Amino acid sequence: MHISDTQTEQAPRLRRRKDVFVAQIPAHAGSDNGHLTVDGYRADIDGLRALAVVPVVLYHAGFGLTGGFVGVDVFFVISGFLIASLIQRDLQLGRFSLADFYERRIRRIFPALFAVIGASFVASWVLFLPPEFKDFAKSAITTAVFSSNILFFLQSGYFDSEAMSKPLLHTWSLAVEEQFYVLFPLLLMSLRNLSRGRHLLILSLVFSASFAASCYATAANPAAAFYLMPTRFWELMGGALLAVAGSELRLAERPSTVVAVAGVAMILTAVLFYDESMPFPGLAALLPCGGALLVLLAGRTSNVASRSLAAEPFLFTGKISYSLYLWHWPLLVFASYRLGRLPNPAESAAIVAVSLVLAFLSWRFVEQPFRQKRLLAERERLFSGAVAATALTIGVGMFVVAHDGLPSRLSQEARHIYESAERRDRFSSDACFADADGNGPTAVDIRAGRLCIIGGDEGPRPSFLLWGDSHARAILPALKAPAKQQGLRGYLVGRSGCLPLIDYSMPSKNRGRIQRCREANLATLDLVRSARVNTVFLVGRWPRDVLDARFGNEGIFFDPNRPYKIHDRSALVEHGLDRTLEALAAIGTRVVIVQEVPEIGYDVPHSLELAAMHGVKANIASSLRTVLQRQRLARRLIRAAAARHGVAVIDPIPSLCNSRRCLVQDKDVPLYVDDDHLSRVGALRLTPLFRPWLPPARHQRCCGSQRLETGSIRKRVESGHQANAQWVEKRT
Numbered sequence: 001m002h003i004s005d006t007q008t009e010q011a012p013r014l015r016r017r018k019d020v021f022v023a024q025i026p027a028h029a030g031s032d033n034g035h036l037t038v039d040g041y042r043a044d045i046d047g048l049r050a051l052a053v054v055p056v057v058l059y060h061a062g063f064g065l066t067g068g069f070v071g072v073d074v075f076f077v078i079s080g081f082l083i084a085s086l087i088q089r090d091l092q093l094g095r096f097s098l099a100d101f102y103e104r105r106i107r108r109i110f111p112a113l114f115a116v117i118g119a120s121f122v123a124s125w126v127l128f129l130p131p132e133f134k135d136f137a138k139s140a141i142t143t144a145v146f147s148s149n150i151l152f153f154l155q156s157g158y159f160d161s162e163a164m165s166k167p168l169l170h171t172w173s174l175a176v177e178e179q180f181y182v183l184f185p186l187l188l189m190s191l192r193n194l195s196r197g198r199h200l201l202i203l204s205l206v207f208s209a210s211f212a213a214s215c216y217a218t219a220a221n222p223a224a225a226f227y228l229m230p231t232r233f234w235e236l237m238g239g240a241l242l243a244v245a246g247s248e249l250r251l252a253e254r255p256s257t258v259v260a261v262a263g264v265a266m267i268l269t270a271v272l273f274y275d276e277s278m279p280f281p282g283l284a285a286l287l288p289c290g291g292a293l294l295v296l297l298a299g300r301t302s303n304v305a306s307r308s309l310a311a312e313p314f315l316f317t318g319k320i321s322y323s324l325y326l327w328h329w330p331l332l333v334f335a336s337y338r339l340g341r342l343p344n345p346a347e348s349a350a351i352v353a354v355s356l357v358l359a360f361l362s363w364r365f366v367e368q369p370f371r372q373k374r375l376l377a378e379r380e381r382l383f384s385g386a387v388a389a390t391a392l393t394i395g396v397g398m399f400v401v402a403h404d405g406l407p408s409r410l411s412q413e414a415r416h417i418y419e420s421a422e423r424r425d426r427f428s429s430d431a432c433f434a435d436a437d438g439n440g441p442t443a444v445d446i447r448a449g450r451l452c453i454i455g456g457d458e459g460p461r462p463s464f465l466l467w468g469d470s471h472a473r474a475i476l477p478a479l480k481a482p483a484k485q486q487g488l489r490g491y492l493v494g495r496s497g498c499l500p501l502i503d504y505s506m507p508s509k510n511r512g513r514i515q516r517c518r519e520a521n522l523a524t525l526d527l528v529r530s531a532r533v534n535t536v537f538l539v540g541r542w543p544r545d546v547l548d549a550r551f552g553n554e555g556i557f558f559d560p561n562r563p564y565k566i567h568d569r570s571a572l573v574e575h576g577l578d579r580t581l582e583a584l585a586a587i588g589t590r591v592v593i594v595q596e597v598p599e600i601g602y603d604v605p606h607s608l609e610l611a612a613m614h615g616v617k618a619n620i621a622s623s624l625r626t627v628l629q630r631q632r633l634a635r636r637l638i639r640a641a642a643a644r645h646g647v648a649v650i651d652p653i654p655s656l657c658n659s660r661r662c663l664v665q666d667k668d669v670p671l672y673v674d675d676d677h678l679s680r681v682g683a684l685r686l687t688p689l690f691r692p693w694l695p696p697a698r699h700q701r702c703c704g705s706q707r708l709e710t711g712s713i714r715k716r717v718e719s720g721h722q723a724n725a726q727w728v729e730k731r732t
Contacts, residue, residue: 044299046318047309048078048292051264053321055271057328057355061348067274070288072173073235073281074267077292079177080184080239087188088244101185103379105178106386108322111370112362113174114389116326117143120167121396123334129609130405130418132165132337137400139168144393146178153227164557165337167330172227179229180236188244200245207241210234218282225281232281235289242293249297256298260305263294323367324359331355340610342557413668414612417605420669420681427452427492433473434495438516443523446493449531454490455483462531464490464694467500467524468539468594474677475539475594475652478686479694486696491533493524499540500524502583504576507548507569525580529587535693536584537650539594541676542634546570551599551630551676558601558675560626570633574641581645591647592693593638597678598627598653598662604672605679608665621661627653650689656682 052074059068090096117140124136142148149172163169187206191199210233217225225231251259270288278284299306308314317324331351336342343351369375376382400406407418427433432452434440441451454466454476466472466479473494483490498506498517502525505514528536544550548567552558577593584591602620611618628635642649656662656671664671671682678686 042299043310043315044306045078045082045296046321047306047311047314048074048295048299048318049321050314050317051267051309052078052292053325054317057324057352060329060332061352062342062345063348065271066276067271067278069280070267070270070274070285073285073288074292075173076177076232076235077239077289077296080180080236081243081293081296082239083181083184083236084188084240084243085247087185088247091188091192096185096189098185099379101181103382105181106382107370107373108367109174109178110386110389111366112323112326113143113171114393115362115366116330117168117393120330120334123330124167125406125409127334127337128405129414129606129613130407130410131606132405133409134401134405135165136167137397137405139166139171141394141397141401143168143171143175144390144397146175148172149175149179149227149229153223156223156227164333164342167333169333170325170329176227176229176232177236180233184236184240200241203237203241203244207234207237210237214285215282218279218284222279235281235285238289238293239296242296246297250300251298253301253303256301257303257305259294260298260303260309263291263296263298264305264309266291266294320356320359320363323362324355327358327362328352328355331358336557338614340557340607341559410609410613411615414609416668417609417612417665417670427473427476427494432492432494433470434498434516434520436496436513438512440495441493441520443516443519446520446523447526447530449491449527451491451493454480454492455488459487459489462489462491463533464488464535464537465493465524465528465533466490466537466539467493468537469498469500469541470494470496470677471541471597472500472537472539474673474679475597475683475686477680477683478690479537481684481687482691482694486694488694488696491527491531493520493527495520499542499545499573499576500538501540501573501576501580503579504572507545507567521580525583525587528584528589533589535590535592537592537594537690537693538580540596541599542573542596542638543599543631546573546634546637547630551601558603560601560622568633570637573634574637577637577641578644581641581647585645590693591645592650593642593647594650595635595638595652596631597676597682598622598656599630599676600662600664600672601675602664603675604664605670605674608668608670618664621664623661624653624657624659627657627662648693650686650693652686652689655685655689 052071055065055068056071059065142151152172214231217231267288430439502521548569552564607618607620669681673679
């Protein structure tokens with residue numbers, strides 16, 4: 001969100017009179033009953049900026065304004081209105097120059113923006129781990145060339161927990177505006193010789209096309225609708241149309257008061273009643289954008305509401321709104337990162353207060369000197385300085401990216417954890433594992449056996465199959481070593497978020513993903529039948545589907561005490577598991593169901609590295625009670641199904657937990673790659689549980705199902721964990 005303005009480029013300086021900031025009226029400003037018009041300075045527009053930026057800041061700080069993000073849309077309308085007013089006026093006077101236009105843009109935008117980028121680089125160097133520092137560097141590069149909205153669209157997640165590790169996330173709106181500033185002046189210049197009617201018709205068509213695209217994309221691709229310029233163009237164009245088409249429109253004082261109040265009410269309604277679940281922008285953005293247009297229209301005539309917006313608190317906040325917007329978000333991100341959690345209300349209030357102080361200092365000592373040409377007064381020097389700042393940012397950013405976030409910055413302990421963290425192997429690639437977007441082995445590949453093989457590269461036909469979601473891929477090292485030792489080979493059929501069940505629909509709104517999952521699972525059943533697979537291991541993140549919930553607010557700011565909503569889907573999962581076990585029994589295949597590993601909630605390597613980096617203790621190990629409570633329904637369901645169908649169950653908990661807590665590291669090596677997927681070291685702890693189900697190749701039998709009792713499973717668990725296994729069973 002960029003708070004650009006033309007009026008403040010020729011705006012009055014603020015001078016101090018009896019400790020109150022007052023606006024000095026420029027001599028050239030037109031007036032109507034003492035109220036400044038768009039030809040000069042309009043104080044109500046700074047008030048409207050305050051009405052936009054305050055909800056954004058409070059929303060980000062967690063103070064309950066669930067629709068505060070619509071302040072961005074209000075700023076878009078203001079920017080379109082003011083920029084179009086400036087360009088239209090200069091075109092009519094025959095003095096418009098792109099060089100002049102972009103000089104004003106640079107003076108307005110660059111100084112504070114690059115100050116924030118520079119400060120964020122320093123903070124990221126000190127606070128961030130290599131992956132976050134590398135990601136920050138990428139965002140700094142794209143911010144410097146005003147394309148960060150594209151980067152964040154590709155990463156997505158404005159409302160996700162991951163957003164709180166992106167200090168420059170808020171610059172997506174600056175990128176949208178700058179892209180508008182590239183196209184819109186050229187559009188107006190190309191239309192200047194047309195009749196007024198054709199001129200307005202073309203602008204209206206552009207507005208309509210962008211609005212239609214926004215409505216469509218909001219349903220079809222929400223991230224694109226939110227971040228990309230074509231689906232936001234109509235918001236800026238709305239303000240531009242008011243400036244161009246309605247330049248002669250003025251209301252009487254009483255109607256203008258009603259219109260202004262209605263506009264403010266529309267904005268506040270969106271701020272108070274919208275939330276993150278609402279499809280946005282699309283139709284929903286009409287309310288705040290329409291409200292901003294009404295306020296801008298009404299302010300052409302002196303009225304009570306517009307004069308209220310010009311009151312000193314609104315006026316001052318509007319003046320510093322650009323710097324306030326730029327500084328508040330990085331401060332929130334870095335404070336949260338250092339705390340290791342989201343700030344509490346008192347901490348958030350302190351961060352907002354510091355943001356206000358920094359915003360004033362930035363406005364006073366960074367913005368104003370450039371805008372008033374006290375620094376780099378000559379255009380050539382200004383342009384050279386802008387190019388140099390951009391090139392320096394890109395150069396430093398590329399250096400950080402090329403060196404993977406500079407892990408050499410870390411302490412020895414943190415670097416040891418970082419270097420021992422999981423690295424992608426071939427089983428993580430699209431050649432072996434299907435991701436959520438469908439990349440990877442297809443149903444056709446599965447039926448044909450064109451899959452990655454666990455165990456030896458050469459040998460007998462695959463005799464076992466590891467079938468499941470991403471947890472199957474994570475647990476794979478537990479099978480790989482014994483399979484090689486026993487001379488066995490097996491298939492991997494893994495698909496992200498897809499439980500190994502037939503006649504079951506995963507909890508997803510993506511119909512294509514549901515269909516791909518269903519097709520892949522049916523194809524796997526066909527492969528088991530045609531390839532005469534002896535043993536099938538079923539692995540999944542069972543509690544997620546049973547409860548229709550991940551482990552609370554997962555991410556780097558996970559809070560195990562924060563409640564999360566669940567939706568009991570155990571009947572659906574149980575039906576799918578029964579149907580799958582019946583189908584495998586009919587084929588004559590031995591089945592082993594693997595219970596879920598403990599979900600930690602915290603990103604384990606990240607938390608351990610961060611604690612080591614800052615010399616504190618990482619208290620992230622989940623209590624056994626929490627883990628068992630989370631898995632209670634899923635464990636009960638799996639035990640019951642296993643008893644009904646006479647299949648085996650492997651329980652990883654005794655190998656990964658003691659009587660009180662579940663382990664997260666082994667000799668400073670993380671047992672997880674994130675919050676719920678085991679690392680290679682973590683998976684290898686489960687090898688003794690799988691070894692009994694992988695007898696030497698000479699002992700394999702080609703056919704016949706085996707009915708296995710639960711007692712036989714316990715005999716195959718390491719003796720050191722036997723007591724714990726029984727203890728777990730008593731509590732589940």
